[in-house]
Amino acid sequence: MPEGLEAAIYASAAAELVEHQITSVEVDERCGDINSLTSLVGDHICGVKRHGKRVALVTECAEVELYFAMTGRLIVNGVAPIAALEYGPANERREWDRLVIETDRGSLRVNDPRRWARFTLDPDWSNLGIDFMSPAQALGGALQTQCHRRCSIKTLLLDQHVIAGLGNMLVDESLFHAGIDPRTSCDSLSSVDVDGLAEHISAVVTELESRGGSHTGTLNPDLRRALAGCPLDGAPLQRMNISGRTTIFCSHHQR
């Protein structure tokens, strides 16, 4: 999905519909249960929630989770807050609309060519870790409790049960700034290392938020594709698969 930063952008766009009354719901049956979602008709949207990469519309009777997977785009009142999603389609086709909610004063659509989007009534978010925009101290605390694990630090950061909202780009960017090799086993990091990493995560999140999204980092998609030199000194970057995800890092500056 878009990562947590994009979910936050989507959530604030969806907030435009607060206090509107839902007049119709159309859903691709492969992306959500038609019966439960159409039960929302008549409800008023009274708020929008976000935790990590998950967004939910709150009505007086229920909550609907909007999960965007990799290529889901939100369109509110005909406007896409993120016009061109990285790794998403260049154009938009109405046939890719997987959810359309009409209200008395506007509309919301989720457009996803890849059809991985999911819409769930009254979702259970209790298994998610703390939100990635939490203070650095809280992020560090969450990581400390998991440092006994022997998985790589990258795997830990991608685990939504530990910190919710970090995705592949934010994780690579954070580890680059922290100077930590993504393959490092969690249990070999000191508590000082972990707290320092949490500070870097927090700084990266704040910085990329101000720049406009997860794709605006030093290790941006253009650099990732081209595998250009290390932004610090031009030395060759490494590309490898970790935890099933393409990982870019500098073996000289990340140890």
Next chain:
DNA sequence: CGGCATGTTTCGCC
């Protein structure tokens, strides 16, 4: 044209 892509879940194998 082949391989890759901001993600999650499931399954089989240590």
Next chain:
DNA sequence: AGGCGAAACATGCC
């Protein structure tokens, strides 16, 4: 038991 890797999902883009 728990963790890891591969596969599955589905389709546009480089």
